[in-house]
Amino acid sequence: MSVYLDYNATCPIDPRVVEAMAPWFSRRYGNPSSRDHVFGWDAAEAVETARASVADWLRMCRDEIVFVSSATEALNTAIRSYVGFTNCSSRKILTCATEHDAVLATVRYLSCHTGVGVEILEVDSGGNLDLGRLSCSLENSPGSLVAVMAANNEIGTVHSVRDIADITHAAGSLFLCDTTQAFGRMPLVLRSDGIDYASVSAHKIGGPPGVGALLIRRGLGAQFHPLIAGGGQEASRRGGTQNVAGVVGFAHAASLLSDEGSGTIQKLRSLRDRLEEALLSEIERAWVNGASSNRLCNTANIGFAGIDARILIRDMHDIACSTRAACSSGDSGPSHVLKAIGLSDEDAYSCIRFSLGRFTTEEEIDYTIDKVVKSVHKLRRNKSIRM
Ligand code: PLP
Numbered sequence: 001m002s003v004y005l006d007y008n009a010t011c012p013i014d015p016r017v018v019e020a021m022a023p024w025f026s027r028r029y030g031n032p033s034s035r036d037h038v039f040g041w042d043a044a045e046a047v048e049t050a051r052a053s054v055a056d057w058l059r060m061c062r063d064e065i066v067f068v069s070s071a072t073e074a075l076n077t078a079i080r081s082y083v084g085f086t087n088c089s090s091r092k093i094l095t096c097a098t099e100h101d102a103v104l105a106t107v108r109y110l111s112c113h114t115g116v117g118v119e120i121l122e123v124d125s126g127g128n129l130d131l132g133r134l135s136c137s138l139e140n141s142p143g144s145l146v147a148v149m150a151a152n153n154e155i156g157t158v159h160s161v162r163d164i165a166d167i168t169h170a171a172g173s174l175f176l177c178d179t180t181q182a183f184g185r186m187p188l189v190l191r192s193d194g195i196d197y198a199s200v201s202a203h204k205i206g207g208p209p210g211v212g213a214l215l216i217r218r219g220l221g222a223q224f225h226p227l228i229a230g231g232g233q234e235a236s237r238r239g240g241t242q243n244v245a246g247v248v249g250f251a252h253a254a255s256l257l258s259d260e261g262s263g264t265i266q267k268l269r270s271l272r273d274r275l276e277e278a279l280l281s282e283i284e285r286a287w288v289n290g291a292s293s294n295r296l297c298n299t300a301n302i303g304f305a306g307i308d309a310r311i312l313i314r315d316m317h318d319i320a321c322s323t324r325a326a327c328s329s330g331d332s333g334p335s336h337v338l339k340a341i342g343l344s345d346e347d348a349y350s351c352i353r354f355s356l357g358r359f360t361t362e363e364e365i366d367y368t369i370d371k372v373v374k375s376v377h378k379l380r381r382n383k384s385i386r387m
Pocket of ligand 1: 071100
């Protein structure tokens with residue numbers, strides 16, 4: 001058996017999504033910007049139908065959705081657009097130590113190269129932000145950009161999005177929320193949650209990689225600078241011919257999620273709890289990282305004291321899980337998220353992220369529990385013999 005528990009890195013593409021995309025790799029190949037023939041009209045209609053489905057799923061308006069290549073691009077666009085519009089000497093970007101590198105690397109770069117002020121807020125041991133601190137930091141910097149994710153990709157901690165939005169808006173600032181891991185895994189509605197800009201990635205919801213969306217709340221359009229200029233695609237908000245097959249697949253994945261409703265969230269939470277409870281009860285000196293209650297339903301980040309997680313993963317070989325975010329798995333240092341919640345280097349290297357998804361079964365979870373328990377016990381035994 002081979003078990004895939006790395007859904008926070010990427011999800012298997014639903015076969016129904018592949019089927020919906022297939023014609024766009026063969027007989028339907030027009031450029032959506034070709035206004036002079038039926039192939040172009042066909043493609044343009046497919047892009048707009050996809051936009052309507054994604055908007056429906058997110059309970060937004062079509063003109064609030066800009067198709068891009070990834071959540072990384074969406075986040076870069078929002079942040080760089082803000083800096084492009086800002087008098088950098090008076091405003092700043094506030095973000096959080098556990099954000100994805102799509103945000104952290106971008107703000108660090110901009111701080112060096114544009115002089116925009118950047119403040120990176122610390123979190124507590126559960127990965128929670130101190131909202132009082134956020135409020136104080138915003139006090140003297142109206143017109144700032146607050147970039148805080150809805151849910152963390154490594155430890156699953158869910159931030160109080162509505163509270164962050166209220167604090168941000170009360171200070172006359174804008175709220176960019178990295179919602180890449182959140183959609184389909186927790187209830188979230190951009191408008192009622194007070195989010196100004198957000199990111200979505202198709203491959204995190206069962207769609208194809210290479211496509212995503214930047215969500216821009218209506219009314220903010222005037223304050224927007226495209227990251228990629230060129231053609232007038234996406235209402236001049238993102239140059240470049242749209243990935244028609246990609247947006248069709250994205251929209252199909254979104255509509256499948258809408259059909260499933262909240263049943264998947266409940267199923268995932270119960271499988272995740274089954275995994276955590278069994279591992280904590282059968283393995284001594286194991287702990288769960290992240291907030292105890294406010295955590296993504298599909299994410300279990302578990303530490304096994306004294307174990308090198310990379311060796312453990314290799315030893316289990318048919319369980320696909322990870323030590324950290326896929327995009328930073330080549331880094332040699334410990335995870336910045338685990339360091340931010342206060343773990344020592346040694347403990348940070350002992351943690352594994354299991355992330356579940358809609359195809360995960362109870363049988364797979366039980367198989368995983370058995371494998372992890374046996375491997376941890378074996379590695380600890382071997383270590384004590386060597387010592
Ligand atoms: N933000 C978060 C929280 C993520 O988990 C990821 C990907 O893992 C990204 C952004 C980047 O997403 P993409 O792969 O679409 O660039």
